[in-house]
């Protein structure tokens with residue numbers, strides 16, 4: 502079984518505001534992406550491949566409303582709050598927070614947790630208090646994962662080392678996995694390995710050997726959870742990545758890394774075609 506995940510980050514922000522969106526008006530953007538990919542994606546076999554797109558919250562309803570009945574494509578949100586509603590408990594007093602139950606109720610099936618941009622945000626809050634504590638970040642993510650699973654969502658848990666952490670990558674990844682997944686129902690989890698130093702325009706992804714080594718390590722540490730690769734995944738390297746037996750799929754974000762950088766539905770479909778060889 503292969504897994505192709507798409508993290509749409511904040512690619513909805515129009516160019517005039519400094520973003521990369523020139524494909525649809527902001528109000529229609531989520532719907533536009535689903536409408537321009539769903540038919541091609543439906544040609545793949547559900548038993549062979551899973552597709553999940555993670556949208557910013559404002560675009561979830563548009564994206565979900567554009568799905569066909571029995572669509573292969575699933576829609577997910579970008580992380581969830583570590584607490585949630587409960588009968589007899591909190592009734593929804595969560596101003597500014599996106600809870601798992603709220604996301605499940607509108608039709609999300611999964612969520613992406615622990616992306617390096619989320620880790621950076623949490624580390625930034627801690628640093629305001631003069632604290633540097635990556636274990637604490639992993640513990641907060643662990644709570645989010647548990648809240649997501651309790652709400653019935655599948656979780657794509659992202660891990661990865663920064664350029665500075667490359668020398669002790671085993672220790673860094675091992676802690677992200679052991680603390681982040683402590684006490685978690687592993688049947689609801691897939692891992693996205695993203696070396697932080699390989700994410701975004703102008704960055705070069707690791708070679709096959711590097712990814713193979715890390716994917717084997719993750720599988721050993723997690724008793725064989727699905728491992729996907731993200732960070733500069735594009736048409737040029739999709740075939741190489743698909744040929745690594747330990748890698749079960751990919752996490753795509755930008756589809757164009759030069760010129761008019763951004764996310765383009767036709768280029769996303771091209772990456773999948775190359776990855777799947779059909």
Ligand SMILES: O=C[C@H](O)COP(=O)(O)O
Pocket residue numbers: 508616695699700701702731732733734752753754755
């Ligand atoms: O979530 C996806 C990753 O951050 C990869 O981003 P990228 O494909 O734009 O390098």
